[in-house]
Amino acid sequence: MSILADMKSNLGTPFQHPDIVVSMPSGPEFGAKPILSYFEDAVRQGTVFKAGETVQMGWMILMLKATGSGELDVWEPRFGEVPIVWERGASRTYRQLIVQKSVAEQLGVEPSFPSLTQSAVVSPKFAASKNFQMSRESPQGSDSGWLFATEASESGDGRLASLFEIASKRPEIIPFLALPAASSVVLKDGQVKISYGEKEVGSDSNELLRRLPASDLIG
Template identity: 80%
Template sequence: MTEMKTNFRGQLKHPNIVVSLPSGPEFGAKPILSYFEDAIRQGTVFGDGETVQMGWMILMLKATENGELDVWEPRFGDVPIVWERGASKTYRQLIVQKSVAEQLGVEPSFPSLRQSGVISPDFMASKNFQMFRNPSTGTDSGWLFTTEKNVSSDGRLASLFEIASKRPEVIPFLALPATSSVVLKDGLVKISHGKAEVRSDSNELLSRLPTSDLIG
């Protein structure tokens, strides 16, 4: 396990923030820790039970017996959210979502896992799917998930966290900006934005996503 922490007690009198990565590269903890370090230097004071958004994920800080603040992240599969110590998934998914956006030459537009999307009745059980993003407003991420070209009239709202818990294949694409679309059919992936289009049969990153552990 990789574990890194801030050391502000003598200088800024802020509790140490501890970022652990039970799995994943050691350097993965550094950008997460840097976020908290920068915020603290600018005057932000974090406390027990506070949440922050990083990428599309939400991190929670939990006080320890020795007065430090541990970073916890959601455990997928449990609705409502159950928290687990560490930030491995947060780091991996942040990097993968940024990398997918780069394939189309666009900047990522991160939703929040607390925002909603619209799913068609057959989406959760279907092998193949399509997803389309409209502009995000308020609690609406703008994402539509379906097995058809358009979401049917009896589609329902669901949180992105619920959708991703049951269909983790969508996670790499959630930060694609408005007007983007994704098609997964028979193991092949096609992503598009405007006139730009990338397919998994000619792109190494996309070819690895359906069967990889990059988002786990």
């Protein structure tokens, strides 16, 4: 079991803003510092955060909850439960942010983060299929642009679902969700291949893609 460590911002005296607390299993080197820096920079620019407010970070959403001492505690979604159940901390948010950025780097593209509340089209057999493919069209409003299927020929029978619901059932998709429109991902027989335009990278020759099934990278 991980030992949680709290890191706190220093906003109270200079900005008269409630301090923000981020709980992480490994202290600042694990990622609390970058998350706190995001909030501190926003406050310096005039943003006022309040209890009950949600903030998007990467594709994830963080919830701010008031503590008994007047601070704002950071909570993140727990996967596997729909609707969202919140748990204290932001370690999962940080891991997924770094992995999604790293996957985009493999293709030399900037990440295009959706929100876990946005919708996608998913085929009926997707959740139970060993192999799958996912491709992204241009996002529009609440539509992330993502389509999830089991075969290239499968079409016309998909349904709309939130990215959070789909990722709760198939967490293997999470590392690829920040790839931009016109990207595609194929998982077949344990091998991953991602492409964007004429660029293509596969797990047979890429160490990061080979490691992605490890749950500690995304869980």
